[in-house]
Amino acid sequence: MTRFFVAPEELQPDFLVLTGENARHAKVLRLKEGEEVLVCDGYGKECICTVSDVSPEQISLVVRKRQESETEATVRVSVYMAFPKADKLEHVIQKATELGAYEIVAFPSARCVSRPDDKSLSKKLERWQKIAASAAEQSGRGIVPQVLVLPSYKTALERAAQADKALLFYENERSTTLKMALQSGAYQTVSLLTGPEGGLELSEVKQAEDAGLQVCTLGKRILRCETAPLCALSAVMYDAGEF
Numbered sequence: 495m496t497r498f499f500v501a502p503e504e505l506q507p508d509f510l511v512l513t514g515e516n517a518r519h520a521k522v523l524r525l526k527e528g529e530e531v532l533v534c535d536g537y538g539k540e541c542i543c544t545v546s547d548v549s550p551e552q553i554s555l556v557v558r559k560r561q562e563s564e565t566e567a568t569v570r571v572s573v574y575m576a577f578p579k580a581d582k583l584e585h586v587i588q589k590a591t592e593l594g595a596y597e598i599v600a601f602p603s604a605r606c607v608s609r610p611d612d613k614s615l616s617k618k619l620e621r622w623q624k625i626a627a628s629a630a631e632q633s634g635r636g637i638v639p640q641v642l643v644l645p646s647y648k649t650a651l652e653r654a655a656q657a658d659k660a661l662l663f664y665e666n667e668r669s670t671t672l673k674m675a676l677q678s679g680a681y682q683t684v685s686l687l688t689g690p691e692g693g694l695e696l697s698e699v700k701q702a703e704d705a706g707l708q709v710c711t712l713g714k715r716i717l718r719c720e721t722a723p724l725c726a727l728s729a730v731m732y733d734a735g736e737f
Contacts (some may be wrong), residue, residue, distance in 0.1 A: 495542075496522075496531045496532065497517070497531070497532045497631050497634060498512060498516045498531060498534070498629060499516075499535070499627055500533055500632065501510070501536075502534075502536070504519040504535075507523050507554065507560075508556070509546075509554065509557065510533055510543055510555040511552065511555070512533075512554075512555065516553070517552050520553045523689070525545050525548065525553060526548065526549060527545050529544070529640040530543065531546075531612060532543075533555065533638055533676060534563065537625075538562055538563045538566060538636045539561075539601060539639050540557040540560075540561060540563050540636060541557045541561075541629050543555035544556050554680045559671060560683050560716060561616075563636020563637070565634050566594070566595075566637060567680065567731060568623045568736070569731075569736070570733070571595050571596055571683075571684045571685075572595070572599060572683070572686070573586070573595045573597070573686050573723045573727055574599045574600075574650055574685060574686060574687040574688040574723075575598065575601075575607040575687075575688055575719070576601060576610065576647075576688065576689045577600055577601070577602055577603075577606045577610070578608060578691060579690075580608075582720040583720075584622065586604075586720050586723055586724060587596065587625050587639075588625050588628075590637050591626050591629035591633065592633040593636075593727050593728060593731060594731055595727055597639050597640045597645060598622075598626070598639055598640075598641050598642070599643075599653070600644070601643070601646065601647055601650035602645075603647045603689055604647070605643075605691070606705070607691065607692075608690075616641075619643060620705050621684055622641040623638075625641075626638055627664055646671065647698060650687065651675075651687075651701065653686035654687050655684040655685070655705050656685075656709060657678075657681075657684070658679075658681035658683045658684065660684075660685045660687075660706060660707045660708065660716060661685065661687065661707060661710050661724055662687040662693060662702045662707045662708070662709050662710070663687070663710055663711070663717050663726060664710075664711070665711070669711075670708065670709065670711065671713075672710045672712060672726060672729055673733075674710075674735045675708050676729075676730065677699050684730050686723055686726045686727060688723045688726070691719050705711070712725055712726060
């Protein structure tokens with residue numbers, strides 16, 4: 495069933511109207527009167543609707559059923575990734591959304607080559623959020639993960655540490671595996687923090703431990719910065735029974 499995301503205030507009880515990009519997308523799909531579509535508010539609520547009228551500027555819908563989304567994971571996983579080079583973050587946003595991430599959070603660290611300024615960040619954030627929305631629509635998500643940018647590594651640690659499982663991945667860790675960390679107790683929220691291309695400095699790892707994060711390994715091989723968060727996210731979803 496075709497899925498559309500609208501603002502929460504647009505999710506009316508009986509009738510809905512698709513305009514703008516949603517209407518243009520509906521035209522591309524050649525939606526016709528009588529067809530069923532799913533309309534979501536991006537926060538877990540959705541409506542099964544029937545197309546009642548197709549006009550040049552809008553698509554009118556009749557609400558048949560309202561429900562909570564059934565496609566969201568039972569565990570909320572936040573992916574924290576240090577700014578990578580080029581468009582690697584775009585790839586992670588898209589794939590993490592497909593895999594079920596609750597949010598994707600970018601932050602600066604000591605070895606980050608990419609350090610976007612405020613002006614470029616504003617444009618990038620808009621693009622990143624659109625990538626998340628598109629991936630959520632394609633993968634049948636009930637929410638659109640938020641893409642956030644934090645001003646410092648310290649802020650990222652403080653925020654990540656609030657999860658039931660706050661994990662940082664470091665290539666030189668040898669004793670604690672992700673499996674061990676996940677099996678050490680029940681959890682409903684998880685933070686997964688990874689570094690940039692050059693990895694995290696030892697002092698940053700120590701800073702994370704002091705903030706309450708558990709340092710883990712993702713195995714004997716060194717993963718690329720865009721591979722590590724997706725690997726960890728997949729493992730958490732598997733452990734949580736989502737796969």
